[in-house]
Amino acid sequence: xxxxxxxxxxxxxxxxxxxxxxxxxxxxxxxxxxxxxxxxxxxxxxxxxxxxxxxxxxxxxxxxxxxxxxxxxxxxxxxxxxxxxxxxxxxxxxxxxxxxxxxxxxxx
Amino acid sequence: xxxxxxxxxxxxxxxxxxxxxxxxxxxxxxxxxxxxxxxxxxxxxxxxxxxxxxxxxxxxxxxxxxxxxxxxxxxxxxxxxxxxxxxxxxxxxxxxxxxxxxxxxxxxxxxxxxxxxxxx
Numbered sequence: 712x713x714x715x716x717x718x719x720x721x722x723x724x725x726x727x728x729x730x731x732x733x734x735x736x737x738x739x740x741x742x743x744x745x746x747x748x749x750x751x752x753x754x755x756x757x758x759x760x761x762x763x764x765x766x767x768x769x770x771x772x773x774x775x776x777x778x779x780x781x782x783x784x785x786x787x788x789x790x791x792x793x794x795x796x797x798x799x800x801x802x803x804x805x806x807x808x809x810x811x812x813x814x815x816x817x818x819x
Numbered sequence: 820x821x822x823x824x825x826x827x828x829x830x831x832x833x834x835x836x837x838x839x840x841x842x843x844x845x846x847x848x849x850x851x852x853x854x855x856x857x858x859x860x861x862x863x864x865x866x867x868x869x870x871x872x873x874x875x876x877x878x879x880x881x882x883x884x885x886x887x888x889x890x891x892x893x894x895x896x897x898x899x900x901x902x903x904x905x906x907x908x909x910x911x912x913x914x915x916x917x918x919x920x921x922x923x924x925x926x927x928x929x930x931x932x933x934x935x936x937x938x939x
Contacts, residue, residue: 712880742923746864753913753929754864760922797864801923806877808854808866808924 713802715811722817729785731814733798736779741800743781745774748813749794757796758783785816793818821846823914823930831908831937837901841914841930848872848895852917852924855888855899857910858932865910869917870897904937911935 716734723729733743743761746754756765758774761781771786785792798811827839841853855867868878870888878886887900901908911932918927 742919744919744923744925746926748864753932754926755929756918756925756927759919759925759927765927799864799925801919803923807879808869808926810864810866813863 713800713807713809715798715800715809717796717798717811717814719812720815720817722819723785723788724819725788725790727788729788729792729816731783731785731796731816733781733783733811734779735800738779738781738800739777741776741803743774743776744799745772745783746797746799747792747794748797754797788816788818790818792816821916821928823916823928825912825914825930825933827933827935829934829936831904831935832939833905833937834903837899837904837908837935837937839899839912839914839933839935841897841899843895843897843916846916848890848892848897851920853888853890853897854915854917854926855886856913856915856926856929857908858913859907859910867899867901867912906937909935909937 745758747757748754761776762774773784797813822844824842831837852869854869885902913932914930915926916928917924919925
């Protein structure tokens with residue numbers, strides 16, 4: 712089955728850039744989506760199809776995907792960006808949806 | 820704006836069947852794929868399965884065939900039944916509408932989630 716690997720935690724100071732990775736073999740051949748989840752809230756889509764942003768998501772959120780790694784980049788990090796972030800892909804061979812284990816972003 | 824709302828019992832006894840309903844507003848359920856996702860306390864997200872508006876379904880094999888998702892177009896709702904529940908099924912359950920019809924699917928709209936606890 713498809714397994715997505717994320718680091719459990721990432722820490723960054725306010726104003727700096729946070730990079731959260733999502734890994735799997737040949738992940739670059741798949742489209743990766745990213746969700747932000749704050750405590751007690753439902754996840755929110757922040758990036759889809761590797762690098763596209765839904766309306767209302769700040770330009771500070773960007774994505775890339777190549778080789779075996781997809782990256783969510785958050786520029787000029789703010790305290791309000793502190794949350795759990797999940798990557799998600801489509802396992803097209805079985806038409807399943809797969810989530811990564813999640814990364815907790817801490818703003819120092 | 821599409822809105823989804825989960826409803827159902829918050830407490831289910833072990834070995835019984837968990838039943839949840841998702842009511843959709845702002846869009847017809849006669850389009851798109853509609854999914855259930857769960858999140859055990861303190862853990863990550865797990866996709867449970869989807870139903871297409873045609874009625875076609877697909878499930879996460881980790882459920883071991885215990886899950887059933889159905890559609891009620893007259894009420895603009897879809898539902899989840901999970902049989903033979905154990906404490907491991909305790910989780911916040913989310914319903915979601917998928918996007919990405921012409922590309923890889925993703926979860927575009929989510930309900931607020933509902934906590935279901937399995938306990939005697």
